Amino acid sequence: QVQVSESGGGSVQAGEGLNLCCTVSGVAFENCALGWLRQAPGQKREVVACISRSADTYIPDYVKGRFTISKDNAEKTLFLQMSSLKPEDSAMYYCAAYFSPVCSGGAEAVYDYWGQGIQVTVSS
Numbered sequence: 012q013v014q015v016s017e018s019g020g021g022s023v024q025a026g027e028g029l030n031l032c033c034t035v036s037g038v039a040f041e042n043c044a045l046g047w048l049r050q051a052p053g054q055k056r057e058v059v060a061c062i063s064r065s066a067d068t069y070i071p072d073y074v075k076g077r078f079t080i081s082k083d084n085a086e087k088t089l090f091l092q093m094s095s096l097k098p099e100d101s102a103m104y105y106c107a108a109y110f111s112p113v114c115s116g117g118a119e120a121v122y123d124y125w126g127q128g129i130q131v132t133v134s135s
Contacts, residue, residue, distance in 0.1 A: 012037050013035070013036070013037040013038045013108075013124045014034075014035070014036045014037055015033060015034075015035050015106050015107065015108065015124050015125060015126035015127075016033065016034050016035075016106075016126055016127075017031060017032070017033045017104065017105070017106045017126045017127070017128065017129040018031070018032045018033070018034075018129065019031040019032050019129065020104060020129035020130050020131050021130075021131070021132070022132040022133075022134065023096055023131075023132070023133055023134070024133070024134055024135075025096060025097055025098055025133055025134065025135050026095060026096065027096055027133075028092070028093055028094040028095070028096060029093050029096060029131060030090065030091065030092050030093070031047065031090065031091040031093070031104060031106075031129065031131075032088055032089070032090055032091075033045075033047075033088065033089040033090075033091075033106030033126060034086075034087060034088050034089075035087050035088075035089065035106070035108055035124070036087060038108065038110075038124060039110075040082075040084060040087040040108075041064065041084040042064060042110060042112075043064065043108040043109060043110055043111070044061060044062070044063050044064065044108070044109055044110075044111045044112070044113060044114050044115070044121075045061065045062050045080075045082060045089045045106070045107070045108050046058055046060060046061040046062070046080075046106075046107050046108070046114070046119075046122060047059050047060045047061075047078075047080060047089070047091045047104060047105070047106060047107075048104070048105045048107055048119055048122070049100075049102035049103065049104045049105065049131075050102055050103050050105070050128075051099075051101060051102040051103075054102070056105075056119050057071075057073075057117065057119065058071060058116070058117045058118070058119050059071065059073075059074050059078055059091070059104075060074070060078055060079075060080035060091060061080065061114035061115070061116075062080045062081065062082055062089070062114065063111075063112060063113045063114050064111075064112040064113070065112070066081075066082065067113070067114065068080050068114075069114040069116055069117075071117055074093075074100075077093065077094050077095045077096075078091060078092065078093050078094075079091070079092040080092075089106055091104070093131075096131075096133045097133060098133045098134065098135045099133075100131065100133050101131060101132045101133045102130075102131060103128040103129070103130055103131075104128060104129050104130075104131050105125055105126055105127075105128045105129075106125070106126040107122035107123075107124060107125045107126070108122065108123065108124045109121050109122045109123040109124070110123065
């Protein structure tokens, strides 16, 4: 059984940083593309970062320079470092995985396995 579990969310002030972690079990972690996605109330879910099997990363323009994705294959853990957070970054953040050697850019429908999500709130 695949389990995906996020941790590290919370509330911060604008300009501060926050780090998210995600553990993935029950699937060949090292063979997956792994991503972080977010969804704010009334908004579409969007990809904020993806890391491929070979650790190439995709960071969309709207968070580029502020968000960094990384992983530890041995620990089966995915990370998201967020800095200079803005109120518009407030959302439910999800960790997700799918079987592919590469990231599919901003496509969110490709992900097979999802965590339950964790809330990030940024106050102005």
